[in-house]
Amino acid sequence: MKLSLLTINTHKGFSALNKRFALPELRDCVHDSGADIVFLQEVVGQNLRHAEKYFNWPAKPQHEYLTEKSGFSHAYGKNAVYTAGHHGNAILSRFPILHSEKVDISTNRLEHRGLLYAKVALPGVELPLHCVCVHLGLLGRSRKKQFAKIADFIQRVVPGTEPVIVAGDFNEWRKRKQDELETRLLLTDAGLALHGRKLRTFPSAMPVFPLDRIYLRGFKVLKAQVLNKGPWKDISDHAAFFAETEYTFPALVPDPG
Numbered sequence: 001m002k003l004s005l006l007t008i009n010t011h012k013g014f015s016a017l018n019k020r021f022a023l024p025e026l027r028d029c030v031h032d033s034g035a036d037i038v039f040l041q042e043v044v045g046q047n048l049r050h051a052e053k054y055f056n057w058p059a060k061p062q063h064e065y066l067t068e069k070s071g072f073s074h075a076y077g078k079n080a081v082y083t084a085g086h087h088g089n090a091i092l093s094r095f096p097i098l099h100s101e102k103v104d105i106s107t108n109r110l111e112h113r114g115l116l117y118a119k120v121a122l123p124g125v126e127l128p129l130h131c132v133c134v135h136l137g138l139l140g141r142s143r144k145k146q147f148a149k150i151a152d153f154i155q156r157v158v159p160g161t162e163p164v165i166v167a168g169d170f171n172e173w174r175k176r177k178q179d180e181l182e183t184r185l186l187l188t189d190a191g192l193a194l195h196g197r198k199l200r201t202f203p204s205a206m207p208v209f210p211l212d213r214i215y216l217r218g219f220k221v222l223k224a225q226v227l228n229k230g231p232w233k234d235i236s237d238h239a240a241f242f243a244e245t246e247y248t249f250p251a252l253v254p255d256p257g
Contacts (some may be wrong), residue, residue, distance in 0.1 A: 001124065001247040003219065005190075006035035007167040007212055009135070009238035012044050012087060013062055016204055016237040021054050023062060026235045030092075031069040033227070033242060037120065038092040039167040039214075040066070041135040045076060046085030063090035070094070077102025077116035079135065089116040089133040089168065096121045098128060105134075105149040107142040115150055117157065127249060130158045134168040143172055143179075151180040163218030163249050169238065173209040187215040190224040190243040204228045204239040212241045219245035 008030075013023035030038055044050070045061045058065040063076050072092040077100075079088035088102070100118040107113070113135055120129040134150060136143045150166065158164050166181055175198050181187045191199035191213070198210035207226060214224075221243060228239035 003245050004035045005037050005214055005243045006033050006240055007039040007214055008240040009041040009169040010043055011236040012042050015234045022235040027066050029231050030066055036094045039133040040090040041169045042087055043090040044087045049084045067092055073097040075100035075118045077114055079114045080112040089135055091116055091118045091131055091133050093120050103153055105146045107145045111137045113137050127162045130164040132166040136171045138171055147180045151184050166215040169211055170213050171211055175210055181215050187217050190214040190221045193221045194224045199226050201226055201239040201241055204237055207239050212238055214243050218249040220248050221245055
């Protein structure tokens with residue numbers, strides 16, 4: 001079984017430097033990518049001010065708007081709440097989402113950060129797939145604590161014998177810095193597994209830093225690439241990270257035929 005994955009910081013639906021509202025183009029790109037599971041950060045659940053200012057601002061939350069073409073299942077978790085509305089993380093899935101929850105991993109009063117967890121049912125697979133979408137802090141000491149919080153959560157909720165994907169905006173610019181997902185949980189970075197390095201995704205126009213990542217357990221990486229050309233150009237300040245994988249866990253449901 002093959003599974004394609006996509007992660008992107010949507011920048012609240014705006015292009016780099018907030019030059020234009022790009023959510024309709026992002027919706028087309030996400031749909032056309034063919035990704036089975038999509039991990040999104042900085043997705044707006046509500047913004048009353050922007051709804052008044054932009055004529056094509058969707059009447060529904062952005063994560064629901066992004067599934068209009070695909071009909072995907074979706075889950076959303078608020079990170080930042082303010083007078084005009086809120087934004088956070090979202091997971092879109094071609095397959096049923098059995099359960100979802102948001103966990104606060106903030107480490108200071110200024111940055112509101114969270115992880116969004118979703119348990120997904122894959123077709124023909126006995127074990128559930130555990131998906132975690134994250135957006136970590138800007139400070140190194142905050143990220144260190146947040147990596148530990150994510151690892152604690154996964155160890156508490158996910159059995160060691162079941163597949164897991166952790167994806168999102170890690171805000172970690174150090175290319176060779178190993179984190180607890182790698183050292184403690186032994187998850188594999190998709191870019192590192194295929195190309196021998198963590199792929200650079202920020203800024204989108206000319207990526208320098210490997211901020212956006214996909215970590216895996218139970219999958220072989222077949223393709224890992226940064227999407228920032230053609231229709232993907234300038235639809236966010238982050239480039240998208242796409243990975244194609246093959247499920248390697250043996251627990252498949254026998255074919256009754």
